[in-house]
Amino acid sequence: MPNFFERLISEFQSPLRYFFEHLISEFQLPLRNPVLLFSLLLFIILLSPIVLRRAQIPAIIGLIISGVIIGPHGLGLIGERTMEDEGSIKLFSTIGLLYIMFMAGLELELNQFKKFLNKSLTFGLLTFAIPIALGYPLCFYVLQLSPLASLLTASMFATHTLVAYPIVSKYGLSKHSSVAITVGGTILTDTAVLIILAIISSATKGNLDFAFWVRLITSLTIFSIIMFFFIPKIARWFFSKLDSEKSSQYIFVLSVVFFAAFLAEVAGVEHIIGAFVAGLVLNRLIPHNSILMNRIEFIGNSLFIPFFLIFVGMVVDYKVFFQGTWPLIIAGVLTSFAIFSKWLAALVTQFIFKMSKIERQIIFGLSTSHAAATLAIIMVGYDEGKGILDINIVNGTVLLILFTCMTASFVTESAGKKLLIQLAESSDIDVNETKLRNKHIMVSMNELKGNEALLEFALLVSDPKVINPVSVVSVYPDNDQAELMIRKSRKSLEDIVKHFSGHETKLNTIATIDHNLSSGIARVSKELVSDIVVLNDSRQMNLLKRIVGDDRAHLLDVCNRTIFFCQMDKPAVSYNKIVLVTPPHSELEPTFGLWAERIIRLGKELSIDIEMFGTQSCLERFQKVGNANKLDFSIHLKEIESTEDFFLHYVKSDANLIVFCSSRAGSVSYEPLIESFGQKIEKACPKNDTIFIYPGMDTENYYSTYQDISANPISAGVETIQKIGREVGNIFKKSEDDESK
CATH class of the missing domain: 1.20.5 (Single alpha-helices involved in coiled-coils or other helix-helix interfaces)
Structure with missing residues (x-):
C-alpha cells in the first residue's frame, strides 16, 4: 500500500514540476512571450490610474512612470530588442500616437476653429518662432553644437505633442476657445517643424536640390487632393449606405486614419500629420454626440493611447545621468528651455489677445509636452545624421520628454479644474431660458424599424450633460389586443436599447395603453415632465383627414409640449445644410429658446450651417439663445416678410434638412397660411427630410384647459x-x- 501512494505521488510530481518549471521559464527577464507582455501592459493600464489616484497624480503620468519602471532601463521586464522590433508594443504605441492626433482633429470644433483662426495662426507662429529663435543660439554657444545640430535641436523645442489632450477632453473642455487655439497652433508648428526635419534629413543625405522641392510640393498637393476631395465623398457615401452597421463604420474610420498616415509618409511628412488631417476630414461626418464618436473615444482612451504613454516611459534611460555631470547639464538646459519657451509663447499669446490667466495655463499645459515629433527629430539626428547629434543630446531629450509630459499633465489638470469652476460661476444663461429647459425629450415610436433616424436625431439634439435626457415611449389602444401589443412592444423597446447601446446616453423605455395615441402621448409627456415630444410624421394625408382633422391636429389640442413632427428617411451625416423657416413674430413664442437650442445643437453636432428664412429680430433672438448656452454655430439670414416668400428665394437641394417652425391657433405668430405650408413643402421638396416644429404653450395659459368652451x-x-x-x-x-x- 505505501508503494502505491509513493507511485501516485511521483506520477503527480512530474506534471506539476513541468508546469512550474515552464511557468518560471516564461518569467525570465526580459519577457518574450507576446501574450504575457500584452497581459502585463493591460494590468498596468488597469491598475496604474487606480493606485496613483490616491496620490493626486494624473493617470497620464502614472502610465509614463510605469513605462520607466518596466522598461529596459528600469526593472527590465521588457527588453530593448522587444521595443525596437516591429512587434505588438511598437505597433500599439504607434497606433496610440496616431489616435491622439486623430482625436484632436476629430473633436476640434470647426466653427470655433474658423472663429479663432487668426489666434491659432498667431499662436502657431509664436510657439514655432520663439523656441527656434532663442534655442538656436543656446545650442550653438552654450552646448557648443554644430550649426546643423543647433538648428535640429532648436526645431525640436518648437514641437509639441498633445499628450495632455485627453485631460481637457475628459473635462468636456475640448471645444473651449483656448483649446481650439492650441490645437490649431499645434498643427501649424508641428507641420512646419516636420517639413524642416524632411529638409535636414535630405541635406544629410546630399539630396537637397531643386528636385527635392518639386517632389515635396507635388506630393503634398496630391495628398491634400486625396484627403480633402475624395475621402469626404467616399466617407459620406459609406456612412449613408451602412448607417445601421456601427462596427463597420468604426473599422472604416480606422482604415481612413492609417491610410492617411501612410499617405503623409509617402508625401514626405510624418504620419501624425496624416492622422490629424483624417480627423479634420471626418469631423463634419461624425457627430460629437453619436454612437460612433463614443466608440472611437472609448477604444482610444482605454487601449491605444495608454500603450503610447507607456512606450514613452520605456524610452527613458535614467542611469545615464549618474555617469557624469555633463549629461545632467545638457538634460537640465534642454528641459528648462523647452518649458520656458512654451511658457513664453503662451504668455505673449495671453497679452496679445487679452486672455485670462487660466486660459494661458491651458495653452501652456497643452503645448509644453514633447513626445512624438521630438523623438522623430532626435532619432533623425542620431540615426541618420552622420554624427549630427551624440548620445548625450538623445538622453537629455528623453528626460525632456518625461519632465515636459509630467509638467503638461499637472498644469492641464489643475487649470482644467479651475476653468470648469470659472465657467460654472460665470454662466450667463437667461433665467427665463433656464426655466424652459427641462432638458428631457420624449420620442414616440412603436417599433425600431424605420425609426432609427428619429431616435438618432433625438440623441443628437439632447444635452450630453443630462443623465437621462431621452425616453422612448410606445402607446397602444386599449382593446382586446392590448396585452399582446404591450408584450411585443417591450421586446421591441429592448431591441432599441440594444441597437443604441454604444451611445453613452441612457434610454428610458415605456410601453403604455390609452384610449388613443394622442391622449397617451400627452399623458406620458406630463408624467415624464418632458419639454419636447418627437414623433414620426407620415407624408400621406387624404382629403377627409385634412378637412376634419388628423392625429396631428388632435395631438396639438391635447398636448401643450413643444412637438417635433419629423419626416426623416436619411442618416444625419448626409445633410449638407439646415434650412430653417420661421414665420414673423415666432421669436415671441414663450418656448422659442427651447426648440431653438435643439436646432443649434443639431447644426453644431453635424458641423453644418443653418440658413434661416425669417426676420432680423428672429435671427438676433436665435443667436442670443446660442450664446446663452455657449454653443458655437454658423447661421446666415435670408430675410422674408411672410412664409410664402420662402419659395421665391429657396434654392432646392435634396441634401438639405428643412425645418419649419409652425404655430398653434391662437399663438402670437399664427396666421392661416401656415396650415397649408406643410403641403406646399411636401409638393415642392418631396425628397427632402423635414421637421415641423409646433412650439409649446405656457402651461398656465394653455387654452386646452377651457376646451369645452369655444373661444372663437x-x-x-x-x-x-x-x-x-x-x-x-x-x-x-x-x-x-x-x-x-
Whole structure:
C-alpha cells in the first residue's frame, strides 16, 4: 500500500514540476512571450490610474512612470530588442500616437476653429518662432553644437505633442476657445517643424536640390487632393449606405486614419500629420454626440493611447545621468528651455489677445509636452545624421520628454479644474431660458424599424450633460389586443436599447395603453415632465383627414409640449445644410429658446450651417439663445416678410434638412397660411427630410384647459370653410391638369 501512494505521488510530481518549471521559464527577464507582455501592459493600464489616484497624480503620468519602471532601463521586464522590433508594443504605441492626433482633429470644433483662426495662426507662429529663435543660439554657444545640430535641436523645442489632450477632453473642455487655439497652433508648428526635419534629413543625405522641392510640393498637393476631395465623398457615401452597421463604420474610420498616415509618409511628412488631417476630414461626418464618436473615444482612451504613454516611459534611460555631470547639464538646459519657451509663447499669446490667466495655463499645459515629433527629430539626428547629434543630446531629450509630459499633465489638470469652476460661476444663461429647459425629450415610436433616424436625431439634439435626457415611449389602444401589443412592444423597446447601446446616453423605455395615441402621448409627456415630444410624421394625408382633422391636429389640442413632427428617411451625416423657416413674430413664442437650442445643437453636432428664412429680430433672438448656452454655430439670414416668400428665394437641394417652425391657433405668430405650408413643402421638396416644429404653450395659459368652451367659433368655422375651399380648388386644378395632359 505505501508503494502505491509513493507511485501516485511521483506520477503527480512530474506534471506539476513541468508546469512550474515552464511557468518560471516564461518569467525570465526580459519577457518574450507576446501574450504575457500584452497581459502585463493591460494590468498596468488597469491598475496604474487606480493606485496613483490616491496620490493626486494624473493617470497620464502614472502610465509614463510605469513605462520607466518596466522598461529596459528600469526593472527590465521588457527588453530593448522587444521595443525596437516591429512587434505588438511598437505597433500599439504607434497606433496610440496616431489616435491622439486623430482625436484632436476629430473633436476640434470647426466653427470655433474658423472663429479663432487668426489666434491659432498667431499662436502657431509664436510657439514655432520663439523656441527656434532663442534655442538656436543656446545650442550653438552654450552646448557648443554644430550649426546643423543647433538648428535640429532648436526645431525640436518648437514641437509639441498633445499628450495632455485627453485631460481637457475628459473635462468636456475640448471645444473651449483656448483649446481650439492650441490645437490649431499645434498643427501649424508641428507641420512646419516636420517639413524642416524632411529638409535636414535630405541635406544629410546630399539630396537637397531643386528636385527635392518639386517632389515635396507635388506630393503634398496630391495628398491634400486625396484627403480633402475624395475621402469626404467616399466617407459620406459609406456612412449613408451602412448607417445601421456601427462596427463597420468604426473599422472604416480606422482604415481612413492609417491610410492617411501612410499617405503623409509617402508625401514626405510624418504620419501624425496624416492622422490629424483624417480627423479634420471626418469631423463634419461624425457627430460629437453619436454612437460612433463614443466608440472611437472609448477604444482610444482605454487601449491605444495608454500603450503610447507607456512606450514613452520605456524610452527613458535614467542611469545615464549618474555617469557624469555633463549629461545632467545638457538634460537640465534642454528641459528648462523647452518649458520656458512654451511658457513664453503662451504668455505673449495671453497679452496679445487679452486672455485670462487660466486660459494661458491651458495653452501652456497643452503645448509644453514633447513626445512624438521630438523623438522623430532626435532619432533623425542620431540615426541618420552622420554624427549630427551624440548620445548625450538623445538622453537629455528623453528626460525632456518625461519632465515636459509630467509638467503638461499637472498644469492641464489643475487649470482644467479651475476653468470648469470659472465657467460654472460665470454662466450667463437667461433665467427665463433656464426655466424652459427641462432638458428631457420624449420620442414616440412603436417599433425600431424605420425609426432609427428619429431616435438618432433625438440623441443628437439632447444635452450630453443630462443623465437621462431621452425616453422612448410606445402607446397602444386599449382593446382586446392590448396585452399582446404591450408584450411585443417591450421586446421591441429592448431591441432599441440594444441597437443604441454604444451611445453613452441612457434610454428610458415605456410601453403604455390609452384610449388613443394622442391622449397617451400627452399623458406620458406630463408624467415624464418632458419639454419636447418627437414623433414620426407620415407624408400621406387624404382629403377627409385634412378637412376634419388628423392625429396631428388632435395631438396639438391635447398636448401643450413643444412637438417635433419629423419626416426623416436619411442618416444625419448626409445633410449638407439646415434650412430653417420661421414665420414673423415666432421669436415671441414663450418656448422659442427651447426648440431653438435643439436646432443649434443639431447644426453644431453635424458641423453644418443653418440658413434661416425669417426676420432680423428672429435671427438676433436665435443667436442670443446660442450664446446663452455657449454653443458655437454658423447661421446666415435670408430675410422674408411672410412664409410664402420662402419659395421665391429657396434654392432646392435634396441634401438639405428643412425645418419649419409652425404655430398653434391662437399663438402670437399664427396666421392661416401656415396650415397649408406643410403641403406646399411636401409638393415642392418631396425628397427632402423635414421637421415641423409646433412650439409649446405656457402651461398656465394653455387654452386646452377651457376646451369645452369655444373661444372663437366664428373664426374656427371660417378656417374650416377655407380648408374645404382649398381642397375643392385643388381637386378641380388637378382635373384641369389631367385634361391638359
